[in-house]
Amino acid sequence: MEKSDTNSGQKTKVCEKIKEQVSTPPLFKVLMHNDDYTTMEFVIEVLREVFRKPADEAEKIMLTIHFQGxxxxxxxxxxxxETKAGRARLKARKAGFPLRCTLEEA
Structure with a gap:
């Protein structure tokens, strides 16, 4: 955009800055589902190794999975x-378990 300076008659340029809005990415819950074959010990192992949960928290999550499905x-x-759910599924398949992990928008 150009404007004329009324005092000197010269044209000047005005730069307009446009603010970019940076938004945080949407979050997704990784849900683990109960089945009749995957052992409780293996679920705790996956929670500790893949999701980096401490032992007591991993046990609480495992019990929630077991009793609430x-x-x-x-x-x-x-x-x-997606990466963590994939790693959990791969670890389960290698161990011979049908463990299921899904994603849900938080």
Missing amino acids: VGCCGTFPFAIA
């Missing part, structure tokens, strides 16, 4: 949630 392993941005 599903438990939240953590809340992360999509790419991290």
Whole structure:
């Protein structure tokens, strides 16, 4: 945009700054589902290794999964949630368990 300076007759340029809004990425819950084959010990192992939960918290989440059918392993941005769920599924398949992890928008 150009404006004329009324005192000197010269044209000057005015720069307008546009603020960019940076938003935080949407978060997703990683949910682990109960099944009749995956052992409680293995679920705790996955919670500790993949989701970095302390032993007491991993046990509480495992019991929630066991008694309520599903438990939240953590809340992360999509790419991290997808990676952690994939690592948990891969570890379960290698051990011969049908463990199921899904994502849900938080």
